[in-house]
Amino acid sequence: MKKIKLILPAILLLAACSKESTEISPAVSTSNMQAAKVNVARPFRAIINATANTDAAIPPTSCSGDLPGFSAPDFLLTGSATHMGDFIPQISNLHHVSCDLSFATMLLTTNVSVQLAANNGDLLYCTGNDVVNVAALLTQTGTTGSITGTWTINGGTGRFEGATGSFTINGFVDFISNSFNCECVGTITY
Numbered sequence: 001m002k003k004i005k006l007i008l009p010a011i012l013l014l015a016a017c018s019k020e021s022t023e024i025s026p027a028v029s030t031s032n033m034q035a036a037k038v039n040v041a042r043p044f045r046a047i048i049n050a051t052a053n054t055d056a057a058i059p060p061t062s063c064s065g066d067l068p069g070f071s072a073p074d075f076l077l078t079g080s081a082t083h084m085g086d087f088i089p090q091i092s093n094l095h096h097v098s099c100d101l102s103f104a105t106m107l108l109t110t111n112v113s114v115q116l117a118a119n120n121g122d123l124l125y126c127t128g129n130d131v132v133n134v135a136a137l138l139t140q141t142g143t144t145g146s147i148t149g150t151w152t153i154n155g156g157t158g159r160f161e162g163a164t165g166s167f168t169i170n171g172f173v174d175f176i177s178n179s180f181n182c183e184c185v186g187t188i189t190y
Helices: 002-017 030-035
Strands: 041-052 075-081 093-102 107-117 123-133 144-156 164-174 179-189
Touching (some): 041 164, 075 107, 075 179, 107 144, 144 179
Antiparallel strands (some): 041 075, 041 179, 075 093, 093 107, 107 123
């Protein structure tokens, strides 16, 4: 009787081990778990300070519109952002892809491409559309104007590879120093 009690569990164990592999859950290795990246939407906030890039090898972008010869320079960016820390100067930059100045609206509209370098060297790529109020400049009543815009996140390197999201920018341009400062608020998914 004892032999039958021992044989029965052995047969059940053998039968369980001989089931087809499709019925058994595959084991997940640690390396597979590390390779699988789960993208998570997170709040994004930044402070950006920009100064005109004076490198003669990078000419300003000529603008269309009502003021012939008007152009917009590229900018070097400093500041900091959530998920990035302080930006690496000289690597963080903004390029004007196109721009248009209108006397009727007293606005400078721009299309930009942006590269932000996190403090560890990871890059975040953005494109955007900005609007600068140039009324004070055109009417010679002041030296600053507001800047607003929306930038779209288009990937990056390191942890920002495949990143998406968008954020708004709000700040002020100083026409005398050819610089601007803005606050950014939005989301980033990476």
